[in-house]
Amino acid sequence: MSQVTRPPHAPTEHPKIARGKTGVLLANLGTPDDYSYWPMRRYLNEFLSDKRVIDYPAWKWQPLLQLIILTKRPFSSGKAYESIWDKENGESPLMVITKEQTTKIAETLTERHSDHVMVDFCMRYGNPSTISKVREMVAAGCERILFFPLYPQYAGATTATANDQFFRALMKEKWQPAARTVSAYFDHPAYIEALAQSVEASYAMQPERPELLVVSYHGMPKRYLMEGDPYHCQCQKTTRLLKERLGWDDTELRTTFQSQFGPEDWLQPYTVEEVARVAAEEGKKSIAVIAPAFSADCIETLEEINEEIKESFEHAGGEHFLYIPCLNADQAHVGALCDIIDENLGGWVS
Structure with a gap:
């Protein structure tokens, strides 16, 4: 349980700091906020500008991306997203499912570790951003963060770029938490x-x-x-x-x-x-x-x-x-992810 206190022996004017928790930050690819043109364009621009995804030289790729691809593709991609959009929740299926996964994983880990573990999720592209969620975890008192890209098989364009963004987020913190990343679990x-x-x-x-x-x-x-x-x-x-x-x-x-x-x-x-x-x-x-x-x-x-x-x-x-269907929030999948998380939390929580 995190406590908001002044460090021992600190003067009374020292700011109070939340400490004591371990964070588990799940990460997936991302989703546009909406399937209309501008949200689609912002999302595609961030995704297709990632050098891990498209590794062509910027001088060659960016003019093609900005002047041709991003004038047309938001329309076609938007229609594709509209065909699968969860109208009831006003979100993409990936967002709805990731929230459900996060809730179930949090419930399972709370049963195992009480409230010592904080669970949340982020997206590599779009919202909620990796940087914003790392900031929230640090502010909530997470002294340790386990970063878990939800890609069973490792690839530079998925796992590696998610880890890159996590490390960029840590670079912005005055007091960095201890950090671990979960490796690919393709054969778990x-x-x-x-x-x-x-x-x-x-x-x-x-x-x-x-x-x-x-x-x-x-x-x-x-x-x-x-x-x-x-x-x-x-x-x-x-x-x-x-x-x-x-x-x-x-x-x-x-x-x-x-x-x-x-x-x-x-x-x-x-x-x-x-x-x-x-x-x-x-x-x-x-x-x-x-x-x-x-x-x-x-x-x-x-x-x-x-x-x-x-x-x-x-x-x-x-x-x-x-x-x-994908494994989604199926209980066997949630159990597998929680087992993998626990294996990677060794020494951090009992």
Whole structure:
């Protein structure tokens, strides 16, 4: 429990300081505040200006981004967001789900550690910002902060840029808390178990078993792999461990990559092309798709997979398309995340 007091032996005019808590700060990619043009443009500008995401020289990339891409893309992206927007809550699904995850994780950690742990979330792009949430935690008396990017597989364009922003936030603090970051959990047994349970539960609800499970991960330029990014290898291992846990053979699932952008070659096979191929060339009429790289449903799953990729499969002759939702605030997922958090809190809380 944090206490707002003056340091021992300090003079009476010394400001009172809150101390004593441990913070757990969850982080996800981000979301626009609204799907209209200017909120979309602000969000896309921040995202696409990140050198971890687009590493072209600024002199080459920024004119293209500011003069061409950001005059058109906010309209098309806005329509995509509008199609999935949670009208009841007035927020994107990613925001709604992240809030629910945070609440459930906070409840579980409070049961385990009383009120010694403060749990909150931030977004790498958009609101609430990483800097604002680190400031709140320090002001609330967090002497230690565990920063947890909610990306099971590490990538420079996701985990690394989230960590970068966390460290920038610490640079603004007069009295920095002790800090730790959670590493990728792509092979953590509790995460794999939660994935497997979600597949089993979804399959159990179907009148007929899908002929193939497509395990679709967010893509990235192949060049990043060749430069040393471990993302591709970690995705492949997640698929292998999921297959082994389910007790399946290699013919029952395959790894693909989605969301390619720009002129470079990206990790392949591309999900949108592969689902069409298995329908047209392999004659499969029924498939399921799961997206293990996303901890919460978002534009890439609800719009891209469940609309664009589904449409590609059906246009090629497919008949039954099942999207298996992200783990979201499922209790097995929350439990897995809390276990990972506790492992990383070792020595900080009892």
